[in-house]
Amino acid sequence: MGGDQFEQKAEVSLEGRALDPRTLQERKDRRLRWAQLAASSIDAVAKLADIAVRLIR
Structure with missing residues (x-):
């Protein structure tokens, strides 16, 4: 049975x-x-967040 499972996986x-x-x-x-x-x-x-932080300040 183990060989059949291997063949199925290969297929x-x-x-x-x-x-x-x-x-x-x-x-x-x-x-x-x-x-x-x-x-x-x-x-x-990250650049947009940096711009937003600078605008908020």
Whole structure:
């Protein structure tokens, strides 16, 4: 029974790759772009907060 479960997991993995054919490098690049977007968004919010604090003073 353990072998059958392993084969099923392997099939699911292959099916997942068929549905999402991106290479490992493409996935890494995509994650990096999302991380950069998140970092720049956080930076923009911090700058807006700094401006707001200066205006309040």
